[in-house]
Amino acid sequence: xxxxxxILHSAVAGKAPAKEEASPSAFKLFFEEVAGIAxxxxxxxxxxxxxxxxxxxxxxxxxxxxxxxxPLVGITGFIMGLVLTIQSRPTLSEFGAESWIPAMVSVSIVxxxxxxxxxxxxAGKVGSGIGAELASMKVTEQIDAMEVSGINPFNxxxxxxxxxxxLMLPVLVIISDAIGLYGSYVGVNIKGDVSFHLYFLQAFEKxxxxxxxxxxxxxxxxxxxxxxxGCFKGYNSNKGTEGVGEAANSAVVIGSLCVFIIxxxxxxxxxxxxx
Amino acid sequence: xxxxVAEIKHLKKSFGTKEVLKDISVTLKKGENLVILGKSGxxxxxxxxxxxxxxxxxxxxxxxxxKNIAELKDDELNEVRKKIGFLFQSAALYDSMTVRENLVxxxxxxxxxxxxxxxxxxxxxxxxxxGLEEAIDKMPSELxxxxxxxxxxARTLIMKPEIILYDEPTTGLDPITSKEISQLILDVQKxxxxxxxxxxxxxxxxxxxxxxxxxxxxxxxxxxxxFKELSNSEDEWVRSFFx
Numbered sequence: 269x270x271x272x273x274x275i276l277h278s279a280v281a282g283k284a285p286a287k288e289e290a291s292p293s294a295f296k297l298f299f300e301e302v303a304g305i306a307x308x309x310x311x312x313x314x315x316x317x318x319x320x321x322x323x324x325x326x327x328x329x330x331x332x333x334x335x336x337x338x339p340l341v342g343i344t345g346f347i348m349g350l351v352l353t354i355q356s357r358p359t360l361s362e363f364g365a366e367s368w369i370p371a372m373v374s375v376s377i378v379x380x381x382x383x384x385x386x387x388x389x390x391a392g393k394v395g396s397g398i399g400a401e402l403a404s405m406k407v408t409e410q411i412d413a414m415e416v417s418g419i420n421p422f423n424x425x426x427x428x429x430x431x432x433x434x435l436m437l438p439v440l441v442i443i444s445d446a447i448g449l450y451g452s453y454v455g456v457n458i459k460g461d462v463s464f465h466l467y468f469l470q471a472f473e474k475x476x477x478x479x480x481x482x483x484x485x486x487x488x489x490x491x492x493x494x495x496x497x498g499c500f501k502g503y504n505s506n507k508g509t510e511g512v513g514e515a516a517n518s519a520v521v522i523g524s525l526c527v528f529i530i531x532x533x534x535x536x537x538x539x540x541x542x543x
Numbered sequence: 544x545x546x547x548v549a550e551i552k553h554l555k556k557s558f559g560t561k562e563v564l565k566d567i568s569v570t571l572k573k574g575e576n577l578v579i580l581g582k583s584g585x586x587x588x589x590x591x592x593x594x595x596x597x598x599x600x601x602x603x604x605x606x607x608x609x610k611n612i613a614e615l616k617d618d619e620l621n622e623v624r625k626k627i628g629f630l631f632q633s634a635a636l637y638d639s640m641t642v643r644e645n646l647v648x649x650x651x652x653x654x655x656x657x658x659x660x661x662x663x664x665x666x667x668x669x670x671x672x673x674g675l676e677e678a679i680d681k682m683p684s685e686l687x688x689x690x691x692x693x694x695x696x697a698r699t700l701i702m703k704p705e706i707i708l709y710d711e712p713t714t715g716l717d718p719i720t721s722k723e724i725s726q727l728i729l730d731v732q733k734x735x736x737x738x739x740x741x742x743x744x745x746x747x748x749x750x751x752x753x754x755x756x757x758x759x760x761x762x763x764x765x766x767x768x769x770f771k772e773l774s775n776s777e778d779e780w781v782r783s784f785f786x
Contacts, residue, residue, distance in 0.1 A: 404638070413635035416595050417649040417702070418621035 349451025402502025433495030628699025
């Protein structure tokens with residue numbers, strides 16, 4: 269990268285070139301990062317309601333983010349259900365409560381494990397992908413090229429990806445939960461003999477809307493957070509090719525952390541509402 | 544005054560404590576090729592990025608096609624940008640799109656959208672002008688450096704710009720391809736009668752393309768004139784570029 273470009277990339281991120289910059293404290297950097305993400309989120313909501321609406325690009329991103337992540341999420345969901353069943357069986361059999369396995373697994377998967385594990389897998393695959401792609405577009409001046417063509421790059425690149433992440437994650441979680449329950453059914457039948465019909469009857473018997481609705485709503489927020497963080501890190505990348513790896517890495521780390529924080533808040537809110 | 548398409552007055556731009564552009568004034572006339580020479584890091588690219596509003600200047604005034612860009616709203620600035628072509632140093636082709644899609648992409652910003660057939664005709668015409676019609680279905684990763692620059696140029700030409708900004712168009716190319724690109728810049732000038740600012744440190748490119756030249760040193764204009772005048776300059780530093 270030329271010296272001109274290094275200066276430019278520093279400038280775009282609102283920073284002075286590295287040599288002149290005094291190293292700010294980690295505390296200051298943290299708050300700068302939080303403020304940056306908040307500002308970026310505000311920009312996203314403003315652009316979301318403004319035309320033109322890029323439906324074609326949104327559909328393409330929904331396909332790439334949703335459909336292409338399905339095998340990974342499916343396999344993880346299956347293993348999750350299977351392992352949970354196999355691990356809990358010995359403890360439950362000690363109390364003669366093996367018949368509780370379907371209900372216990374279904375509530376665990378639908379309420380907590382399914383959304384969180386799927387969101388973490390999603391942050392790893394989709395968040396890092398978005399971060400790396402946007403950072404690479406930034407480094408190769410593709411985002412600048414859109415801007416000088418008179419096309420709003422934020423609308424085309426960020427809004428479509430965040431929307432796709434926000435709408436596809438709940439779908440993936442529902443599919444992952446279903447496959448997880450099937451995995452549990454397989455687990456139950458390794459040492460037992462329970463019919464498909466009976467297993468799912470028992471699994472759904474203990475599930476209520478109070479389990480399903482909040483769990484689904486929080487996955488929209490997980491998707492929004494993962495999409496925003498991935499786009500923020502990529503869009504504001506400013507260290508050339510090194511920045512691409514850094515954007516991908518921090519998109520996963522911060523995205524995963526956000527999933528846990530949102531989950532903690534969601535659990536508190538759900539408890540307040542339903543209790 | 545009527546034939547001036549871009550005017551920069553006393554432009555200043557700093558990054559942190561580093562003053563990149565201290566006081567630059569430039570005018571660009573309709574149909575002329577202005578070559579800007581200077582060492583790396585002297586702010587040549589910063590200058591043209593300020594011109595199209597990619598960077599906000601710290602001081603000075605920029606008038607583009609009769610409009611002061613500092614006073615324009617985002618939508619108005621985008622309308623002006625549609626009349627400006629920008630060939631980036633790396634060509635900045637969209638990796639995930641074919642050459643055809645790359646060329647069609649800027650057309651989506653037009654108020655009057657053409658039919659699919661009209662767009663196809665424009666794409667083929669732009670690619671013909673750069674001699675790359677056969678690459679229409681290729682992905683950017685399948686193209687050589689020279690081909691990428693040509694496609695980048697075709698993407699700027701498709702909008703029939705009044706001003707084209709070339710950011711180091713021959714950097715990283717072999718001498719033969721560099722000469723071809725320089726010749727292409729000249730052909731574009733003749734065919735489209737577009738004004739152009741060419742940022743380069745390739746003296747051969749400057750010799751072929753320049754109607755007028757400007758040399759930047761330490762953030763200010765060190766010299767201005769024709770290729771011949773500058774190559775025979777009394778200033779040894781300016782002359783050193785041409786040796």
